[in-house]
Amino acid sequence: MIFFDAQENTFYLDNGRITYCFGLAKEGYLECRYFGRHIRRCNGSARPWYFDRGFCSNPDPQDKRFSLDTLPQEYPDMNQGDFRSPAYVMQTPDGRRVTRFLFQGYEILQGKPSLPGLPATYVEHLQEAQTLVVRLADAHTGAQIWLYYTIFREYDAICRHVEVVNGSTDALWLERLMAMSMDFPGGDYDLLTLSGSHLMEKVVHRRPVTADAVVLDSCRGASSPQQTPCVVLTEPQTDESRGQAWGFNFVYSGDFQAVVQAGQYGSVRVQMGLNPLTFGWNLEPGQRFVSPECVLVYSHTGLNGMSHTFHRLYAQRLFRGPWRDRVRPILLNSWEAFTFSIDEEKCLSLAKQASELGIELFVLDDGWFKNRVDDRRALGDWVTDRTKFPHGLGRLAQAVRDAGVDFGIWFEPEMVSYDSDLYRSHPDWIIRSPDYAPILSRSQLVLDLSNPAVQDYLVEAVSAVLEETKASYVKWDMNRHITDLGSSWLPARQQRELSHRYMLGLYQVLERLNQCFPQVLFEGCSSGGGRFDAGMLYYMPQTWASDNTDAVCRLQIQSGTSLLFPPVTMGSHVSAVPNHQTGRITPLETRFAVALGGNLGYEMDIRTLTPEEREEVRRQIRTYKALRETVQHGTFYRLLDPQQHNDAAWNFVSQDGNTVVCCQYRVLADPLRRTTVVRLQGLDPEATYRRQEDGVCFGGDELMYAGLGDRPVRQDFVSVISVFEKVEP
C-alpha cells in the first residue's frame, strides 16, 4: 500500500480506493501532491505553475521559480520563506526560532505503531495497515522531526502524527506542534465545523473558504462544547450523498488548534495540532516528543460516505475492550429526576420499576458521596454518604442487581471542592498560580493530573468504589474548564507543559482503570457533550451527548455529532416534560424516537408515569431491544438535515443488510399538511422489503429512488419509526 517511486521522488499511500501522495522537491523539502480518490499515478497534471512571483524568497538563488511561499508543503517551517501558518515552531538554545528541517530518509513499517501514552487508532493484525515514517533533520541543531503516515487496507483514512527527536546536546523548546499540515490545490471549497456551546453541542456550520484564515481552537483544557477538533472541506456542491469531502479529526481531548488558511494563490492549508496558546515543551537532549494523531478521511460519496469511514474506523479500531463489539445496555439515570436528593430508598424503588419495564442498568448519578448535598462541596471525597445510604453502596448495588438490573455509578474524578477532605489534606494538588486565588467554576477546582500522586489517588479512589459495588458502568463527568494554568508539581521551565501533561495524566488514569476493570462500560460526559471527542472514545466508548434532552434540540445535536461519531457512542435519554432545559412539551413517542438515534436511556422519575405511559415505555424498550443491533452496529445515513428543515430523517441498515429502520420527524405542524418524502439510503435496489407495521412490501429501489412519505398529522413534534425487513426472493 505504500511505495516510493525513486524515479519521480514520490511517496504513494494507496489502498485501491484512496491515494495520498507527496514528493521530494528541491533541497529536500516535501511537496504535497494529492489526497483523494484512487489514481494510478500522480504525474503532476494539477500541479501549480511555478514562476518568479513578487516577494517570494528562493532557497535556491539560481531558481527564482522555486519558493516555499508557493510550494504546497507537507510540514512547513517558520521563518524560511513560507509565510503561511507553520506546522511547528521550535526555539533553539540561542534563543532563535530559525530551523530548517529537510528530508533525510524514510522507512515503511507493517501495521501501525502505538503512540505512547496517547489514544490512537490501532490494528489487530500487521497486514491491516502500513506506516510510512519520513525523517526530516535540521543540520544546525541535530534535531529531527519524524512524520508518520498510516494507511489502512479497509478504511479510507490516513492517520498522521509527528515525533520530535532532540538529537542535539542542548535542550530545545517546542512552541507549536501540528500533528499534520497539508495544502489543497486551488479551487472552491466549503468548510464545515462542529461548533456549539453547553446545551447545544456539535452544530454544523458551513461556509465557503474565502481569503484569510479560519482558526478553531480550544484553550479550555478540554476539546470543549464550544469547538470540536474537526474540520471538513468539501466541494461547494457536496451534500450528504454526493461530492467530495475531506474530514480531519484530532484524536485528542485537550487544547487544540485547527487552521484552514487560504493562500494568496488559491491553495488552502489545513492543519491540526496542539494549541500553541497553552502548549510548550522543554525537550532535553535525547528526548522525544510524540504528538497526538489526526485522522484524515476522504470520501467521494458525500458527507455520509465520510461519516461512514469515521464510524467504521472508530467503532472497529479506536474503541477497545469487550464493549467495542457488544450492544450497550438500556439505562435509567437518577440525575434529572432527583439531582442531589437521591437516597437508598429512591434508588431501590427506581431499580425495581426499571427492571419491570425492561431497563437493564440503573445509574446512580451525582449526590451519593459524603456531604454532597449540592454542587458547592465534597468533590474529591469518593466515600459513601451514610446518611443517604446507611447500608453502604456495596449492599445497595447488590440489592439493585437482585431487583434485576445492573448497577452503574457517577464520578467526577478530575475535580475537587474547597469544602472537601481531599482539598484540606492536599491543597497543593490543584491547578492554580500561587499568586492569585484560583477562579472557581461550578464552585470547584481542577486537580493537577500532571502529578503522579494525584493520578494514583484517583485510580485508588475510583477502584475502591468499583470493587465495593462491582459496578458494571461508570459515568465519568467533567464539569468545568481549566483556568490559572499553574502546577506546584512542575518546575518553572515546565509550567507551559501543564495543559498537555494534564491530558497525559488523565489518559494514564483512564488506561489504568481500563486495564483493572475491563468489563466496566465507561461513558464520558462533560456537562453533556463537552468532551465528546475521539481521544475520550478510546477509553470510554460512549459519551453523554448533551445535557439538553429536549427532543427537538437533540435532532440537531445528534445529527451534528454523527458527522464523526457513530450512534453507538451517543448517550441519548428519554426525559420528563416540560423539558428541564427548554420547557418544551414533546410527546413521549417522539422523545423515544429521537433517543432511539443513539444509546437509549431514561432519565426521569419513572415512578410517576401513568399506567398508559408505563405501557408505552415498556413497548419502547421492547422495540429498542429488537432494533438495537441495527441501530448500534449498523450503518447510519443522515437523510434530512434538521438545521435546514422543519423535518429531520435518518435511516439505519443492519450489518447483514436485512433490517432497515427509518426515523422521520416533523418539528412544527404544517397547516397545509404537505408530504415530505425522504429517500432512504443503503438498501439493495433489487431486494424487496416488508414494512413491519402493516406487512406492505416495497422494492429497495422504490424506497431509495421514489422515497417514503410522512403522514399528514395536525400536531407539533411528530415522529414515525418505520422498520423494514428484507424479504427472501
Ligand code: DGJ
Ligand atoms: C453534568 C452532567 O452532564 C449531568 O448529566 C449530571 O451528571 C451532572 N453533571 C451531575 O452533577
